[in-house]
Amino acid sequence: MSALFKTIVTGSDGHRGRAAAALAQALASATGARLLLVGVEYELPLPLIETYAEARATLENELRELRDEFAPDATTKVAVDASPAHALRRIASEEHADLIVVGSMHRGRLQRFTSADRAMQVLHGAPCAVAVAPDHLPCRSTLEQIGVGLDGTPESGVALDIALQLAQRSGGALRLLAVGSDVYPGSVNLVAGSSYADIYEQVVAGRVHVAREEIERALQHCADLGVPAIGDVQIGNPARELTALSAHCDLMVLGSRRWGPVRRLALGSTAEQVVRDASCPVLVPPRHAVKEHEDEQRASDAEVIL
Numbered sequence: 001m002s003a004l005f006k007t008i009v010t011g012s013d014g015h016r017g018r019a020a021a022a023l024a025q026a027l028a029s030a031t032g033a034r035l036l037l038v039g040v041e042y043e044l045p046l047p048l049i050e051t052y053a054e055a056r057a058t059l060e061n062e063l064r065e066l067r068d069e070f071a072p073d074a075t076t077k078v079a080v081d082a083s084p085a086h087a088l089r090r091i092a093s094e095e096h097a098d099l100i101v102v103g104s105m106h107r108g109r110l111q112r113f114t115s116a117d118r119a120m121q122v123l124h125g126a127p128c129a130v131a132v133a134p135d136h137l138p139c140r141s142t143l144e145q146i147g148v149g150l151d152g153t154p155e156s157g158v159a160l161d162i163a164l165q166l167a168q169r170s171g172g173a174l175r176l177l178a179v180g181s182d183v184y185p186g187s188v189n190l191v192a193g194s195s196y197a198d199i200y201e202q203v204v205a206g207r208v209h210v211a212r213e214e215i216e217r218a219l220q221h222c223a224d225l226g227v228p229a230i231g232d233v234q235i236g237n238p239a240r241e242l243t244a245l246s247a248h249c250d251l252m253v254l255g256s257r258r259w260g261p262v263r264r265l266a267l268g269s270t271a272e273q274v275v276r277d278a279s280c281p282v283l284v285p286p287r288h289a290v291k292e293h294e295d296e297q298r299a300s301d302a303e304v305i306l
Contacts, residue, residue, distance in 0.1 A: 004165045005033040005129075010074075010101040011088045012039055012066055017103045021070040022139035023131060023251070023281050024101040028073055030143060030170040033098070037074035038091050039063040040084040070139060085121035093127050099283075100126055104134040104275075123275065123284065129162075131251075133281040140250050140281060143170040147249035149242045149274075150178045152214045155255025158285050160218055163253040164227055173228035177245050178215050179238040180208035208235060239273035246278035253283045 008031075010024035011017060021037060028035040039059045056078065063076045081087035085102075092100050104119035119132045133140070148163045150156045160176075167174055182204050215231035222229035234241045246252050254271045275282045 004162065004169070005031045005098040007036065007095050007097040008033045008099045008101060009036045009038060009088060009092045009095060009097040010071070011084060011091075012037065012063060012103070016135050017066060018070055019133040019135055019137050019139050019281070020101045020103040020131075021066055021074070022141055023133040025071040025073060026141050026143055026170075027099065027101065027131070027166070028071075030166055035071060035074040036091070036095060036097070037063060037067050037071055037076045038088060039076065039078045040087045041078055041080045042082065083121070088122055089126055097128050099129045099131060101131045101133060101281075104132050119275075120272075123272075126286065129283060129285045131281055131283040132275050134278075137280065143167070143172045143250050145175055145249045145251075146172050147175045147177065147242075147245045147252040147280075148218075149238070149245075149252070149254050149270075150176055150211075150214050150218055151238070151255075152178075152210060153255060155285075157255075159253040159255040160221070162283070162285055164222065164225060166251070166253075167227045168225065172250070173230075174222060175245060175249060176215055176218050176222075176229055176231040177242060178211035178231075178233050179241045180204060180211045180233065180235045181238055182235050183237070204235065208233060239270045239277075242270070242274045243277045243279070246274070246280045246282070249280045251281050251283060252278055253285075256284050256286065 005027065008024050008028050010020045012021065024035055024037075027033065039062070041056055041059055060076070060078060063078070067074050067076055077091070079087040079091055081090070088100055088102060091097070100122055102119045102122045119134075123130050123132065143166055146163045146167055148156075148160050150160065163174055166172065211233045215233055219229055219231045232245075242252065242254070252274065254274060256271060271282075271284060275284070
C-alpha cells in the first residue's frame, strides 16, 4: 500500500497549536509520515536587536515544550514571516508536504463571519491537504472514529478513500453520512399549494434515494476492504447534519468542492461551514487529488479487464 502522507507540517506561534500538534502526531503515527512542527516568528519592526533574539529564544523554547508534550516524533523549525498562514503554506511547498495541520481560534457565531481566521487563510489556496484542529477542542491522540460526508461526487470519493486508508492504518472505524437536502427553492413564480408540495416531496425523495444508494455502495466498499463502518442517511441541511456527526468522531474527512486555482484547495459552502462549526478536527483533500483518484480508479478497472 502506497504512503498516504509522506510529510506533515503543523504550526504554532507559541501560544496556539496544541490540538493541531496532537492530531498531526496521530496522523504521522498512523501513516509513517515525517512530521515537521513549525514555529512562526512574526516579521515585525522591533525596537532593539536584542528583542529579536529574546523573542526567537522564547518561541524556540515554547516549540520544544509543545513537541515534547504532543508531538514527540516531530522535528522543529522556526520560520520568519508576517503571516503565519503564508509561512505554513510556504514551508509546505518547500518541504513537498502532503498535509498541513493547523489550529483554529474558537469564536462566537457572529465573529466567525466577521473575523479572519488563519486556519481559513491556510485552507484557501493550500498546495496540499489541510486538517483543521480548533484550539478549544480536546487534543486527539487516536483515530478510532472517522466520519465521512458522501454526496456521490468525485470529491467525496477522494474523502472516502483517505478515510479508508487512515482507518486501515490506525485500526479505526468509519461513520458514513449522506444527506438528502430538504432545500428546494422552486420557481419564484410558483404559488405555494398542492402542486408545489408534490414537486417538493418528489425532489426530496429523489435525493434521499440517491443518498441511500451512495451509502450502500460505500458500505460494501468498506466491507470488501475489511474496514468496520456504519452508514446513515439524513434529510435536512448537509452542513448541519455533518456538524452533528462530528460530535461522535475523532476526525471528519470532507471533499473540497468549489473550483479554485489549479492544484490548490478550495472549499464549498458546506465544507467551510463544517470546518468552522465541527466538534472534531476536519481534513479536506486538495482539488488535484480528485484527478489522481480517478486515474487510480481507471488503472484498477483496466487491470480487472485484462
